[in-house]
Amino acid sequence: xxxxxxxxxxxxxAAKLDRGERLDLGEGVRLFECPDLLAVGWLANRERExxxxxxxxxxxxxxxxATNVCVAxxxxxxxxxxxxxxxxxxxxxxxxxxxxxxxxxxxxxxEIHVVNGLHPDLPFDYYTELLRGFKRIRPEIHLKCFTAxxxxxxxxxxxxxxxQVMRELMAAGLDSLxxxxxxxxxxxxxxxxxxxxxxxxxxxxxxxxxxxxxMRSNVTMLYGHIETAEERVDHMLRARALQDDTGGFQxxxxxxxxxxxxxxxxxxPPTASDSLRVHAVSRLMCDNxxxxxxxxxxxxxxxxxxxxxxxxDDLDGTVQEEKIYHMxxxxxxxxxxxxxIERLVLAAGREPxxxxxxxxxxxxxxxxxx
Ligand code: V47
Numbered sequence: 001x002x003x004x005x006x007x008x009x010x011x012x013x014a015a016k017l018d019r020g021e022r023l024d025l026g027e028g029v030r031l032f033e034c035p036d037l038l039a040v041g042w043l044a045n046r047e048r049e050x051x052x053x054x055x056x057x058x059x060x061x062x063x064x065x066a067t068n069v070c071v072a073x074x075x076x077x078x079x080x081x082x083x084x085x086x087x088x089x090x091x092x093x094x095x096x097x098x099x100x101x102x103x104x105x106x107x108x109x110x111e112i113h114v115v116n117g118l119h120p121d122l123p124f125d126y127y128t129e130l131l132r133g134f135k136r137i138r139p140e141i142h143l144k145c146f147t148a149x150x151x152x153x154x155x156x157x158x159x160x161x162x163x164q165v166m167r168e169l170m171a172a173g174l175d176s177l178x179x180x181x182x183x184x185x186x187x188x189x190x191x192x193x194x195x196x197x198x199x200x201x202x203x204x205x206x207x208x209x210x211x212x213x214x215m216r217s218n219v220t221m222l223y224g225h226i227e228t229a230e231e232r233v234d235h236m237l238r239a240r241a242l243q244d245d246t247g248g249f250q251x252x253x254x255x256x257x258x259x260x261x262x263x264x265x266x267x268x269p270p271t272a273s274d275s276l277r278v279h280a281v282s283r284l285m286c287d288n289x290x291x292x293x294x295x296x297x298x299x300x301x302x303x304x305x306x307x308x309x310x311x312x313d314d315l316d317g318t319v320q321e322e323k324i325y326h327m328x329x330x331x332x333x334x335x336x337x338x339x340x341i342e343r344l345v346l347a348a349g350r351e352p353x354x355x356x357x358x359x360x361x362x363x364x365x366x367x368x369x370x
Contacts, residue, residue, distance in 0.1 A: 001042060008036035013284075014043060022240075022287055028233030031281045037273055044280035044311030051290065052313040054351040057359065058341045059317035061111035064100055065324065066130060067091040070117030072149075072197040074183070076225060078261035078328035080117050091119065094126065098133045100321070101141075109138070110356040111317065114145035115180050115324065118153045118197070127154070128172035135173040142175045142357040148206035148217075149181030152198035162206050166213055176357060177210050179218030179253050185238045186231040193225065193264070204242050211248025216358060218293070219249050223278050224257035224270030232278065236285040243288045250359065251291040251314055254278045256298040260329025275303050276310045283311025291359070297325045297332050301344065308348045315341060 005014050013027050023031075031040050069089050070080035081089035092100075101112065112134055131143055146154075146169065154165045166174070184190060185200035198206075207217050219239045223232060236252070243249045256275050259265045270278075279299075283292045293314040296304035304315055320335040338354060342365060345352040354363040 004036065004039055004042075008034050008039035010034060010036075010039055010043065017043060017047065017284070023285055025230065025233050025237060028236065028281060028285050029229045031284060032229035032232065032277065037277055037280075040277060040284075041280045041310040044283040045309050047283050047287070048292070048311050048313050054349070055313065055353045055364075056308055056345045056348075056350040057291065057314040057353050057355045058338070058345070059111050059355050059357065060107065060109050060338055060362070061113055061317040061357075062100070062104060062107075062109060062320045063322050064097060064112060064114045066097050066114065066116050067119045067122070068117045068323070069119045071120050071153075072118050072194070074194045074197065075263040076183075076193055076222065076257060076328075077324075078258075079324045084119075084121065091122070094129055094133055097130055098137060101134055101137050104320075109141055110362060111142045111144055113178055114143070115147060115178060116150060118150065120157070124154060124158045124168075128168060131169065131173035143173050144176045144178050144357055145169075145174055147178055147181035148203045148210075149197045151177070151206050152202050162202075163209050163213070166206075166210055166215070170213065170215070174215070176215045177207065177217035179220040179249075179251070182220045182235070182239075183222045184227045184231055185235045186227070189225075189227050189231055193222075200238070204238065207248065208242060208246055211246035216248055216250050218251045218253055219289070220253045220255050221278075221282070222255045222257055224274060225264055225267055233281070233285060236282060240286050240288055243286070247288075249289045251293040252282050252286045252289045253293040253295055253316075254282055255295055256300075258298065258325055258328035258330055262328055272300075272303050272306075275299050276307055279307045279312050280310040296336070297322050297330055300332055301336075305344045305348050308345065308350045315345070317341070 005011050034040055068079050068081050069084050151162055151165050155162045183194045210217050221235050256270050259267050259269055291314045292312050294304040294307040294312040295316050318335055342352040352365045
């Protein structure tokens, strides 16, 4: 490998990693520019194995999008409808939302992941009641709900601080925040693709507050549209800087852009090699975030499986009834069973570990030791 790293011009970066030193912006950009994808992947895999060996985490979860009515007009979004009554707009009643859980009484779910549009007319207690109802039906299930963008929207709409919003949601049963809404932190891109939702500083401050209040969260990065390599690395470094302060992020999640049915539909989707590289560089730059997740709905199942040798140690979960990506043209299945996830992890030569949201082991498939 020494010769290959030397030929790829990565020996200095490998040496820094050996010494446990962190990589800087320029080195991150070089990892994106290096033609030898396997050399980059090899370095990322080494970091992955230092942290997790062959273990590959997934969870038994469902996704629920209670409304797609959204006052924001992000260019990449195929899910949102501006107003109630617009073609394709929907808002579930609380009973309809709770039914999604009741219908799955037979499934050993450990997590519900809720993401919504920014609906201008719902009362705040729609959201607190939503959580309370879930806890009444299945008190043991972890509620990972509402992106930082939704928290900011609630605070502005209902006249509360971001902290008050989170405290009230936590009192109603909120357990952690998902990582959505991060997109790309760099102002140049954010102004173009997501101009009318909360800015990067507020996104990060909300996660900082969530961590202070005792919640864990994730951080995402939407890639493969108009962002540069430098803007990708800058995004990773901003997440890393917050993590230095709080330690509250569990996973960094690159999200592959899907171009159907949105205002950026002329762009091609990211290629498989770009996706593998983004996940690998994320592992190398975000050295203090424990997990790098490949969201298989976004990358495609095959790339997610391959990414297990490119820095990734987490595959999200069973998901079930995902809408945001399928409305933007994803051709992945809408759900995988835990058996299917285990099979593809084992076929990749990795060890499947079912986890809960906080990475406690639910079930492990470690090979029996003799
Ligand atoms: O913020 C929307 C993205 C995100 C498109 O925390 C799109 O565990 C690609 O954040 N093409 C929501 N991406 C999903 C999300 C997520 C996913 C999996 C796990 C977790 C977690 C969080 O979906 C949005 C946006 O970045 N998105 N439209 C699109 N056309």
